[in-house]
Amino acid sequence: MRVYFFVLVLLCSSLSCVFADANENATAKNNKATAAAPKVVIVYLSRTNNTKTVAEFIQQAVGGELVAIELQTPYPENYQDTVEQVRQENQAGYLPALKTTIKNITSYDVIFLGFPTWGMQMPPPVKSFLAEHQLGDTTVIPFNTNAGYGIGSGLSDLTRYCLDCRVLPELQLKGGIERDGVLFVMEGAYAVSVKEKVQHWLRTLSVDNEKIKGLLQHQSAKEAAP
Numbered sequence: 001m002r003v004y005f006f007v008l009v010l011l012c013s014s015l016s017c018v019f020a021d022a023n024e025n026a027t028a029k030n031n032k033a034t035a036a037a038p039k040v041v042i043v044y045l046s047r048t049n050n051t052k053t054v055a056e057f058i059q060q061a062v063g064g065e066l067v068a069i070e071l072q073t074p075y076p077e078n079y080q081d082t083v084e085q086v087r088q089e090n091q092a093g094y095l096p097a098l099k100t101t102i103k104n105i106t107s108y109d110v111i112f113l114g115f116p117t118w119g120m121q122m123p124p125p126v127k128s129f130l131a132e133h134q135l136g137d138t139t140v141i142p143f144n145t146n147a148g149y150g151i152g153s154g155l156s157d158l159t160r161y162c163l164d165c166r167v168l169p170e171l172q173l174k175g176g177i178e179r180d181g182v183l184f185v186m187e188g189a190y191a192v193s194v195k196e197k198v199q200h201w202l203r204t205l206s207v208d209n210e211k212i213k214g215l216l217q218h219q220s221a222k223e224a225a226p
């Protein structure tokens, strides 16, 4: 009887060891997924949702928060009216007032900044965002959609408004051609190829950048966790 009792005690304690080990492994895995993750925000301006879709693909790959830049007074619905308003704003150096503010922006390790090309420049609301948020030496990663004419002066606009930022190589993608009535294009096979381009771009950035490497590792550990 006594012998049976000891065997039972031994069995229970070794079983609880096994369970404790399993728990520790799971906790370690979760900690690995959460502890080392750099803090990331994906800020974007989008009128016809192309840049927004790219922002969402980036979020799927690296996590973090998505923040749309919103204006106090939105631009006109009409494309030509918007083009004209933007032209005048750029000429006057006018920075439109925003609804969007991010508190403690420098607490983020990485800021992705997405914008369409407008009048071959960074759109005035994105300039407003940079003028209103002191990013210091934060790592900023630009991404852009355009009608096929490229980012224009978007990158020099970025460094003009954010002198000390560490700007990593950007991603430029063909988006809509609103002038010709082509608005949202990020669907079907094209969306699949854009998503692959986003992933490839992030992997390339991660080769020389520990923060991006950390973000990608964190996200894949999260996906692998049960």
Ligand SMILES: Cc1cc2nc3c(=O)[nH]c(=O)nc-3n(C[C@H](O)[C@H](O)[C@H](O)COP(=O)(O)O)c2cc1C
Pocket (backbone or CB within 6 Å): 045, 046, 047, 048, 049, 050, 051, 052, 079, 082, 083, 086, 116, 117, 118, 119, 120, 121, 145, 146, 147, 148, 149, 150, 174, 175, 176, 177, 178, 183
């Ligand atoms: C006011 C305005 C000006 C634009 N100017 C340009 C331009 O100079 N060059 C260009 O390639 N595309 C230009 N575009 C097209 C946008 O960059 C393109 O459609 C982009 O994909 C839109 O992104 P979104 O869907 O996120 O708003 C302009 C669009 C607007 C609304």
